[in-house]
Amino acid sequence: MRTLPIAAALAALVFVVAPRPVPAAAPAADGAALFARCAACHTATGKGVPGAYPPLGTDFRKLAAKPQGRRYLALVVSKGVMGALTVEGKPYRGVMPALTALDAAGVAAVLNHVGTRIATSGPAFKPFNAAEIEAARASGVSLTAADVAKLHATVGGG
Numbered sequence: 158m159r160t161l162p163i164a165a166a167l168a169a170l171v172f173v174v175a176p177r178p179v180p181a182a183a184p185a186a187d188g189a190a191l192f193a194r195c196a197a198c199h200t201a202t203g204k205g206v207p208g209a210y211p212p213l214g215t216d217f218r219k220l221a222a223k224p225q226g227r228r229y230l231a232l233v234v235s236k237g238v239m240g241a242l243t244v245e246g247k248p249y250r251g252v253m254p255a256l257t258a259l260d261a262a263g264v265a266a267v268l269n270h271v272g273t274r275i276a277t278s279g280p281a282f283k284p285f286n287a288a289e290i291e292a293a294r295a296s297g298v299s300l301t302a303a304d305v306a307k308l309h310a311t312v313g314g315g
């Protein structure tokens with residue numbers, strides 16, 4: 158029987174090339190694609206809606222230039238934010254839900270997209286990596302979205 162080994166070889170080949178399930182947010186997370194979720198509220202340009210959705214601009218880059226501000230940004234996406242904030246001189250008192258579907262690599266990718274393509278004014282932007290997001294999350298497990306809002310002013314947001 159010569160066909161059996163061939164069939165077995167074909168089966169093995171199919172096993173090798175068959176697509177495998179990809180985890181929800183693979184390491185090569187696409188920040189530009191993920192930003193579509195943010196754009197639903199903050200708008201595609203990140204200018205936001207005064208009084209409702211804050212801009213992702215100078216305040217973002219100022220926060221991203223400081224260790225505690227970077228922790229805050231990681232927590233905003235991971236835990237959500239709810240409460241009074243003043244961003245670029247305008248008051249907000251809204252609710253941003255936590256984007257719990259994003260893993261650390263996804264949060265890093267979307268923050269990097271914002272820091273390089275959306276928020277283009279302010280201090281130089283240093284990219285996030287997944288390890289930094291993991292550390293921020295670990296340090297903030299007990300924080301609520303309301304606690305995250307209170308962090309804003311203390312880490313130099315405004």
Ligand code: HEC
Binds near residue numbers: 192198211251253
């Ligand atoms: C459902 C609407 C909604 C979505 C989706 C959303 N946000 Fe928000 N975001 C808000 C609101 C509302 C606030 C202000 C909350 C408040 O007033 O406490 C906010 C605040 C923020 C802040 C704080 C701004 C500052 O200068 O301190 C950042 C950063 C932010 N969002 C980033 C993101 C990113 C990145 C995404 C996508 C991964 C995202 N948001 C998705 C509604 C949203």
